[in-house]
Amino acid sequence: MWAYVIRRVLATIPVMAVVALFVFSLLYLAPGDPAAIIAGDQATPQDVERIRASLGLDRPYLVRFGAWVWDIAHGDLGTSIFTNLPVSRMIEQRIEPTLSLMVVTLILAISIAVPMGVVAAWKQGTIIDRAVMGFAVLGFSVPVFVVGYLLAYIFALELDWLPVQGYTPFERGIGPWFQNLILPAIALGGVYIALIARITRATMLEVLSQDYIRTARAKGAGQVSILFLHALKNAAVPIVTVIGIGIALLIGGAVVTESVFAIPGLGRLTVDAILRRDYPVIQGVVLLFSFVYVLVNLVIDLAYTLFDPRIRY
Amino acid sequence: MHRRTLLTGAAAIGAAAIGAASSLPNVAIAQAPGSRVLKFIPQSDLAVLDPIVTTAYVTRHHAFMVYDTLYGIDADYAPQPQMAEGHTVEQDGKLVTITLRPGLLWHDGEAVRAKDCVASIRRWAARDGLGQVLMSLTDELSAPDDRSIVFRLKRPFPLLLDALAKPSTPVCFMMPERLANTDSATPLREVMGSGPYTFLANERVPGSRIVYERFDKYVPRPEGTASWTSGPKKVNFDRVEWHVIPDAATAANALQNGEMDWWEQPTADLQPVLRRNRNVLMEIPDPTGLMALCRFNQLHPPFDKPEVRRALLGAINQSDYMTAVIGTDRSLFRDGVGFFPPGTPMDSDAGMQALTSPRDMEKVKRELAAAGYGGEPITLIAASDFPSLSALAQVGNDMFKQAGMNVEFVSTDWGSVVQRRASKEPPSKGGWNVFFTFFAGIDMFNPAVHQSLRGTGQQAWFGWPTAPKLEELRSKWLEAPDLAAQQAVAREVQTQAFQDVPYLPLGQYFQATAYRRGITGVLKGMPLFWNLQRG
Numbered sequence: 001m002w003a004y005v006i007r008r009v010l011a012t013i014p015v016m017a018v019v020a021l022f023v024f025s026l027l028y029l030a031p032g033d034p035a036a037i038i039a040g041d042q043a044t045p046q047d048v049e050r051i052r053a054s055l056g057l058d059r060p061y062l063v064r065f066g067a068w069v070w071d072i073a074h075g076d077l078g079t080s081i082f083t084n085l086p087v088s089r090m091i092e093q094r095i096e097p098t099l100s101l102m103v104v105t106l107i108l109a110i111s112i113a114v115p116m117g118v119v120a121a122w123k124q125g126t127i128i129d130r131a132v133m134g135f136a137v138l139g140f141s142v143p144v145f146v147v148g149y150l151l152a153y154i155f156a157l158e159l160d161w162l163p164v165q166g167y168t169p170f171e172r173g174i175g176p177w178f179q180n181l182i183l184p185a186i187a188l189g190g191v192y193i194a195l196i197a198r199i200t201r202a203t204m205l206e207v208l209s210q211d212y213i214r215t216a217r218a219k220g221a222g223q224v225s226i227l228f229l230h231a232l233k234n235a236a237v238p239i240v241t242v243i244g245i246g247i248a249l250l251i252g253g254a255v256v257t258e259s260v261f262a263i264p265g266l267g268r269l270t271v272d273a274i275l276r277r278d279y280p281v282i283q284g285v286v287l288l289f290s291f292v293y294v295l296v297n298l299v300i301d302l303a304y305t306l307f308d309p310r311i312r313y
Numbered sequence: 314m315h316r317r318t319l320l321t322g323a324a325a326i327g328a329a330a331i332g333a334a335s336s337l338p339n340v341a342i343a344q345a346p347g348s349r350v351l352k353f354i355p356q357s358d359l360a361v362l363d364p365i366v367t368t369a370y371v372t373r374h375h376a377f378m379v380y381d382t383l384y385g386i387d388a389d390y391a392p393q394p395q396m397a398e399g400h401t402v403e404q405d406g407k408l409v410t411i412t413l414r415p416g417l418l419w420h421d422g423e424a425v426r427a428k429d430c431v432a433s434i435r436r437w438a439a440r441d442g443l444g445q446v447l448m449s450l451t452d453e454l455s456a457p458d459d460r461s462i463v464f465r466l467k468r469p470f471p472l473l474l475d476a477l478a479k480p481s482t483p484v485c486f487m488m489p490e491r492l493a494n495t496d497s498a499t500p501l502r503e504v505m506g507s508g509p510y511t512f513l514a515n516e517r518v519p520g521s522r523i524v525y526e527r528f529d530k531y532v533p534r535p536e537g538t539a540s541w542t543s544g545p546k547k548v549n550f551d552r553v554e555w556h557v558i559p560d561a562a563t564a565a566n567a568l569q570n571g572e573m574d575w576w577e578q579p580t581a582d583l584q585p586v587l588r589r590n591r592n593v594l595m596e597i598p599d600p601t602g603l604m605a606l607c608r609f610n611q612l613h614p615p616f617d618k619p620e621v622r623r624a625l626l627g628a629i630n631q632s633d634y635m636t637a638v639i640g641t642d643r644s645l646f647r648d649g650v651g652f653f654p655p656g657t658p659m660d661s662d663a664g665m666q667a668l669t670s671p672r673d674m675e676k677v678k679r680e681l682a683a684a685g686y687g688g689e690p691i692t693l694i695a696a697s698d699f700p701s702l703s704a705l706a707q708v709g710n711d712m713f714k715q716a717g718m719n720v721e722f723v724s725t726d727w728g729s730v731v732q733r734r735a736s737k738e739p740p741s742k743g744g745w746n747v748f749f750t751f752f753a754g755i756d757m758f759n760p761a762v763h764q765s766l767r768g769t770g771q772q773a774w775f776g777w778p779t780a781p782k783l784e785e786l787r788s789k790w791l792e793a794p795d796l797a798a799q800q801a802v803a804r805e806v807q808t809q810a811f812q813d814v815p816y817l818p819l820g821q822y823f824q825a826t827a828y829r830r831g832i833t834g835v836l837k838g839m840p841l842f843w844n845l846q847r848g
Contacts, residue, residue: 014828024401033728033735034730036735037731038360038361040368040369041731041750041752042367042752044764044773044776045735047498050497052761054498054499054500082360082361083519085519090519144778152563157566157569157570163570163572164563165556165566165572217775259560260560260563264521272360272559275698
């Protein structure tokens with residue numbers, strides 16, 4: 001298996017190279033001028049030109065791409081055009097909030113969605129099944145920001161139980177950290193819960209019709225044992241796949257959630273950088289996201305071996 | 314590790330996490346009444362820290378915390394000494410000596426010296442229009458000792474102190490010589506001033522949080538009262554935190570439940586909600602407001618013809634534009650607004666009938682046809698990511714269409730607008746014909762600072778108008794000996810502007826600011842962080 005892991009990790013290098021070329025070229029072609037944004041609305045065209053030259057933005061495509069690749073090869077993601085800070089430092093500042101949000105959302109979503117899907121499959125065709133599926137449709141349909149605003153209005157403004165916005169680092173205590181994450185995680189988790197619950201239900205329905213389930217019942221196994229030990233374990237592979245694919249969904253949703261709840265995460269960093277045309281930051285973040293996504297896929301592939309001992313690499 | 318052990322372990326960790334979460338301690342959400350920390354929501358992120366490189370207002374507000382100025386302005390827009398102890402004028406106005414107050418220190422503890430100020434003035438002047446005029450009239454700018462700054466002028470320049478005090482961007486901020494010697498187009502990497510607050514670089518999270526600490530060695534002016542950027546800068550907070558909250562609804566909620574103390578620019582749609590909240594106060598800090606304009610590209614047809622631009626003056630209904638931007642509350646906007654902010658010294662009624670006479674769209678169409686407009690397409694570039702700019706562009710689009718013009722409406726983000734407006738190419742090759750924007754009234758305060766009235770052709774602001782008469786009048790205004798003479802020339806400037814029409818004036822609106830009732834001492838002009846108190 002280790003040979004497989006190493007092979008997969010090495011395979012990320014050409015993937016990242018293609019992503020790098022693609023991102024750099026797209027940004028080069030996209031409209032927008034960071035020098036004009038830095039200079040401000042009242043600046044004259046001459047001011048903008050001087051700033052563009054001082055930032056090296058007037059250099060040809062190949063020179064800029066070559067310099068960027070050279071820096072990356074040396075472990076340097078570059079420096080933000082606007083803040084003058086290293087991109088790696090800006091990412092480092094933002095990674096904890098996003099990671100916290102995603103982890104809490106994942107735990108919340110999985111711990112709610114999987115039992116929901118199992119129960120819906122078990123009670124197929126009943127009002128419980130319909131309620132679960134109704135919730136799933138709602139979860140898919142209502143945008144994250146609407147849920148976010150509603151939650152903030154009820155729990156922060158009206159009840160005054162939780163803060164409206166912001167993020168408290170984990171090092172300042174689990175309480176404040178978690179308080180800032182509850183509402184965003186619920187808002188972001190809605191779609192994810194809907195997705196996992198639906199796939200769990202569908203997979204469980206298929207598994208529950210298998211012969212070995214009937215055999216288990218015939219041997220006198222209890223309902224809980226049948227559902228969670230025999231059926232769920234065999235339904236796990238597609239569920240884990242969807243959880244993995246859904247991480248991309250979470251990254252996209254985090255952009256909106258972080259804006260609604262003013263969480264200083266990577267999503268907001270990306271949006272701000274795109275709006276300003278802060279090329280080194282955009283490139284750095286996109287590279288990071290693609291690396292994470294490739295890594296998540298690897299982890300999911302490896303997780304299959306945990307749930308299905310027949311799978312070996 | 315066995316597969317079953319791993320699965321069991323993961324389940325145990327999940328259960329432990331849920332258990333820990335259920336026993337969370339409660340934390341305070343709102344600010345404590347006696348807190349000496351002020352939490353402020355700025356209009357946007359502080360992306361660029363150098364107040365000379367950028368003209369962004371948010372950077373100016375940051376700079377007024379960290380840097381100081383030789384002169385500030387008061388509520389009458391008159392320059393008052395700030396870092397300066399005073400000045401002398403000799404040799405019929407051709408020798409001006411400014412003396413620094415004693416005991417001024419940079420944040421690293423070094424003394425402020427006159428040569429720091431000389432370098433700072435030079436860097437600012439390289440970037441600022443009025444600064445360039447000042448330097449063109451200066452034979453020698455020197456620092457003969459640590460406290461004296463000497464201007465040896467070619468001829469008397471009555472606006473010297475106004476130039477050093479002006480709050481329009483870029484402001485003449487003082488910084489140490491080693492930083493001020495940096496080229497004015499190269500952003501500074503270090504923030505070091507002598508203002509009432511120090512900037513905590515290590516606590517900065519770009520796009521989210523900017524933190525300042527009271528500079529305990531700052532010596533406020535001993536006399537006078539704080540007014541705009543002049544007077545004693547007494548600081549009553551130990552720490553000021555700027556929290557960037559891009560979502561307006563979230564910012565309003567954070568202010569209402571006391572997580573934040575002050576929101577610089579509440580959006581128009583949320584102002585009624587905040588007005589109803591008894592814990593929140595709202596006021597208009599800047600009486601010069603924000604002036605809306607539609608800028609023409611004069612390099613290409615049809616707006617290269619003054620007749621075409623003039624014809625469109627008859628199509629403007631300023632209240633339509635302002636209603637779209639700020640709503641129907643007439644106390645929040647003005648129409649019938651010319652080229653200078655109403656209520657300021659250079660404002661006049663000269664030529665105003667062009668905007669206040671009855672609107673007649675058929676007449677506009679006839680005048681456009683007579684001016685040679687034959688239905689060729691005009692490219693309007695609109696920023697959709699700023700609601701106020703988008704509103705102006707939408708109304709403008711309608712106005713041009715009603716006037717019978719063939720509009721190609723290009724809706725994009727502000728980042729693309731600022732790039733495209735720099736293009737001098739024809740609209741069909743990536744250029745443009747018109748765009749919309751706002752200027753703070755203080756940036757249109759007089760002909761000296763009024764960027765969009767410049768008529769220097771290829772050297773002028775985007776749109777590149779060539780208007781020799783306007784330039785001639787600007788020079789005349791700069792030489793005017795007193796206020797009455799300046800006002801007389803300003804009337805001529807406005808009259809000429811209605812002939813040349815470098816842009817269409819679209820009205821003035823007032824941006825409210827909102828803060829918690831417990832905060833007192835909020836100064837007029839812009840967000841300034843001295844004189845403030847809690848309770």
